[in-house]
Amino acid sequence: MARGNPIDSVKGFGVTFKQIFKKPITQQYPEYKRPVYPRFRGRHRLHVHENGLEKCVGCSLCAAACPADCIRVVAAENTADNRVSAGERYARIYEINMSRCIFCGYCELACPFDAITLGNEYEISEYSRDDLIYTKDMLLAEPIKKVPVADRDLYDTPIPYYQEHS
Amino acid sequence: MSATELVTVTVDGREVHVPPGTGLVETALAAGVEIPVFCYEPRLGAAVGACRMCLCEIEGMPKLQAACTLTATNGMIVRTAQTSERAAEGQEATLEFILVNHPLDCPVCDKGGECPLQDLTFRWGPGNTRMTFPKRTFEKPIPISPAIALDRERCILCYRCTRFSESVAEDGQLVALNRGAESVIATFEDEPYLAPFSGNVIELCPVGALTSTQYRFEARPWEIQNVPTVCGLCPVGCNIQATTREGKVKRILSRNHPEVDEGWLCDKGRFAFTHLRARDRIADPLRRVRRRGFDVLSWDDALGEAAELLMQAQGRIVTALSGSETVEQAYALGRLMRAGLGAHTGVLPEETSPALDAFRLPLSAIRDAELEPVAERAPIVELWVKAARRQGAQVEQAGDALEGCRRLADKRNALGKSLRESERAILIWSGEEGAGGAHLAALAKELGFAGKPASGAFHLPCTPNGRGIADAWAAASDDEGPNPEPIGLLFVSGDEAAADPNVRALAERAERVIVNAMFQGLAVGWADLVLPGTSYLERDGTYVNLEGRLQRLRRAVIPPAPDELAWISKLAERFAVEVSPHASAVFAEVSERIYDGLPFGEVGEEAPLRTRSEAPAPQLPSEPAAEGKGLRLVRYRPLFSGPAVERVPELQFQRPAPEVELSPGDAGRRGIAPGETVTVTHNGTSLQLRARITKSLREGIVRIAAEHAGELGGTVEVAK
Ligand code: SF4
Ligand code: SF4
Ligand code: SF4
Ligand code: SF4
Ligand code: FES
Numbered sequence: 061m062a063r064g065n066p067i068d069s070v071k072g073f074g075v076t077f078k079q080i081f082k083k084p085i086t087q088q089y090p091e092y093k094r095p096v097y098p099r100f101r102g103r104h105r106l107h108v109h110e111n112g113l114e115k116c117v118g119c120s121l122c123a124a125a126c127p128a129d130c131i132r133v134v135a136a137e138n139t140a141d142n143r144v145s146a147g148e149r150y151a152r153i154y155e156i157n158m159s160r161c162i163f164c165g166y167c168e169l170a171c172p173f174d175a176i177t178l179g180n181e182y183e184i185s186e187y188s189r190d191d192l193i194y195t196k197d198m199l200l201a202e203p204i205k206k207v208p209v210a211d212r213d214l215y216d217t218p219i220p221y222y223q224e225h226s
Numbered sequence: 227m228s229a230t231e232l233v234t235v236t237v238d239g240r241e242v243h244v245p246p247g248t249g250l251v252e253t254a255l256a257a258g259v260e261i262p263v264f265c266y267e268p269r270l271g272a273a274v275g276a277c278r279m280c281l282c283e284i285e286g287m288p289k290l291q292a293a294c295t296l297t298a299t300n301g302m303i304v305r306t307a308q309t310s311e312r313a314a315e316g317q318e319a320t321l322e323f324i325l326v327n328h329p330l331d332c333p334v335c336d337k338g339g340e341c342p343l344q345d346l347t348f349r350w351g352p353g354n355t356r357m358t359f360p361k362r363t364f365e366k367p368i369p370i371s372p373a374i375a376l377d378r379e380r381c382i383l384c385y386r387c388t389r390f391s392e393s394v395a396e397d398g399q400l401v402a403l404n405r406g407a408e409s410v411i412a413t414f415e416d417e418p419y420l421a422p423f424s425g426n427v428i429e430l431c432p433v434g435a436l437t438s439t440q441y442r443f444e445a446r447p448w449e450i451q452n453v454p455t456v457c458g459l460c461p462v463g464c465n466i467q468a469t470t471r472e473g474k475v476k477r478i479l480s481r482n483h484p485e486v487d488e489g490w491l492c493d494k495g496r497f498a499f500t501h502l503r504a505r506d507r508i509a510d511p512l513r514r515v516r517r518r519g520f521d522v523l524s525w526d527d528a529l530g531e532a533a534e535l536l537m538q539a540q541g542r543i544v545t546a547l548s549g550s551e552t553v554e555q556a557y558a559l560g561r562l563m564r565a566g567l568g569a570h571t572g573v574l575p576e577e578t579s580p581a582l583d584a585f586r587l588p589l590s591a592i593r594d595a596e597l598e599p600v601a602e603r604a605p606i607v608e609l610w611v612k613a614a615r616r617q618g619a620q621v622e623q624a625g626d627a628l629e630g631c632r633r634l635a636d637k638r639n640a641l642g643k644s645l646r647e648s649e650r651a652i653l654i655w656s657g658e659e660g661a662g663g664a665h666l667a668a669l670a671k672e673l674g675f676a677g678k679p680a681s682g683a684f685h686l687p688c689t690p691n692g693r694g695i696a697d698a699w700a701a702a703s704d705d706e707g708p709n710p711e712p713i714g715l716l717f718v719s720g721d722e723a724a725a726d727p728n729v730r731a732l733a734e735r736a737e738r739v740i741v742n743a744m745f746q747g748l749a750v751g752w753a754d755l756v757l758p759g760t761s762y763l764e765r766d767g768t769y770v771n772l773e774g775r776l777q778r779l780r781r782a783v784i785p786p787a788p789d790e791l792a793w794i795s796k797l798a799e800r801f802a803v804e805v806s807p808h809a810s811a812v813f814a815e816v817s818e819r820i821y822d823g824l825p826f827g828e829v830g831e832e833a834p835l836r837t838r839s840e841a842p843a844p845q846l847p848s849e850p851a852a853e854g855k856g857l858r859l860v861r862y863r864p865l866f867s868g869p870a871v872e873r874v875p876e877l878q879f880q881r882p883a884p885e886v887e888l889s890p891g892d893a894g895r896r897g898i899a900p901g902e903t904v905t906v907t908h909n910g911t912s913l914q915l916r917a918r919i920t921k922s923l924r925e926g927i928v929r930i931a932a933e934h935a936g937e938l939g940g941t942v943e944v945a946k
Binding site: 117119120121148172173 | 331332333334338339367442443444448449
């Protein structure tokens, strides 16, 4: 090993010494919640059309795309008395196992109807694994916990298609 | 074949040698080149060239050619889309054209993920659409039968379905209406598509235009497992794939065994699987309690109770078998009853004869035969016979089995004479009276079939595995015993036995009854102890089909209760008999005795037919004495009957109507017109049935489906 220059060591200590007088950047979570980027991938949402029909048709393409194999879709047929989605078929069961999800967003990419998207919420810990299996009702509802999102304009994030059209 | 008989074809610069007459699609495949197709399907007869997907450039021909309509000739130079710009352009244009009116609703389409149109568009089609006009729409889905839904928007008019209906099943019910761009697929006169083989069009359709109502929106190809097994609902033993998702069978697909089924299935095999989830399926052992009906028992208690009942009978036990058990199950039961309890009496619904082994042929031989006297049919056999007729074979209705045998054995009979001369003649017989084919074997011997490898005889039993069970039961012990009288205990194995009136009659003479059945409806009222049964889709084991082919059954789903082998083995333990609960181990034992030590692992996915064996001389039973006068009643089991079919809503329309079939002569003498209600009387009991005149029926015989025949039997009188 080459012998170090003693001057370099002193320089290094200099950097450390300077930090002592700087304001720390430690943030007090959960008192302070740092805004996430608008395109942060967190808890999923299922979306509905303006007329109340679900966008999801239960095609299982998201389940096919999911590398963690954590989506389960069981489809059924819409009837005249029970119309749930716009097409012939709808998702009777739609579940995401959040404890397995790696938040890659492939499901969002695969969905032909923009029915599933990843939201910004990341506070999804639970005391039991079972509670991490999100059902369709949970995914359709507004998330209970909210996470501040950084200014969209600041990050030049396009408004997602699903928020413009429905 | 010597090289001189082959022709040389160049496909994309690769030379291949194939027999002349080989289709160009297969020729290219032999060269390792794929020509995409939609409408081409050699099993449907001559190619029609409807879809134009297979366009290729062929040297010497100015225009692009549909490869599926051409055959290989010497020196032909073919360039497919891989090397020919023009062919690629042509195929892309074809796909664009097909997609002009195609809805592309793949996310809701049941074919999505296993759709040839998706796959071929992805690989050969244009990346984008230029179609900006609204697409043609139709009302959808149209239920063309309770089991099949038609979506006309998705149809690409390949005519596979209509060709199947017209020239394979020959029912002619599915037709193309209108011309050109207006063409649509429809059923004849918009009547429902009622035919025994209708389900095959679902599998033939290359798009999601014809789909199964049972499988509608049930699963996606990436969510399923396909289990290769064998259909256990009739003696043909068609090879099937059971598609399962989340531990449930979702659909049955064919698995082409070119010697058995050629990839076709009957609707019973395809749609009857929902009986696994029937409402009255038994999941726990039940014991009869006075007045209250049944009590649920734990398995321990049930086995204790069963052991006690078996013990109390002191060997005076009769076992009524269904004919749908696996070889292993029958053997295990045989070990328990025969070796453990000394009860050697087993009753099968039908006799079987090993003498037919000397005339063994694959079912596909029927297609290639030239002369076939036929009496009655089993489902897929009917398609083979139709194929033979289309190829110019002479198919003769020989009428009633016993009578026919006697007639053909006569040297003066014209048909009998040509049978003796023909090299490729096949006898096809069914019916319960033929002593399980012994008469047929005697006839085949008389006709000299033993020396002709392309001539043979088929007896179509009414049970799926009668032959295998009879052999396994016989192999279970070398001892013999007398038939017990009175019967101390009747052990009823399986649903068909539990539904059989003859078995019910035996039960009247038995002191106690144990029933092993799947459905509550079959066990209530007469069983002292009920043990839950399983179906062929829930068992591991082997079946022997009507050809004598040993085929492998695989468990597709876990049954709601332990399968028969598991508890037979536990029960046998109590009587100091060792039976393994695993099918492979039991088979090893059976195989040692009757299948020359064939290993379980070698009863493969596409089972070969065992070679013809030296068979014992057929044992002819004494002929039944003609009783009284009147009409002889033949009770038959129609294809769409039995405990499984009764529990499938989609198959209800296929079940036989309450009818009595009469010959024209008998009907005329009694002044009965077709469709009239007649009274059928026997020994004081009578039934009201609708009359139907069947031309092929011999005089003196009437036929009634077993489920409508009630208590009738022997000779009957029919009056208006
Ligand atoms: S984000 Fe990725 S891992 Fe999570 S559900 Fe979607 S596809 Fe699956
Ligand atoms: S979320 Fe989208 S991809 Fe997933 S099943 Fe529903 S429609 Fe299909
Ligand atoms: S038939 Fe094939 S291409 Fe057409 S909608 Fe269905 S899956 Fe898509
Ligand atoms: S319904 Fe299917 S099989 Fe029949 S013509 Fe249309 S695409 Fe072909
Ligand atoms: S496959 Fe050749 S025209 Fe359809």
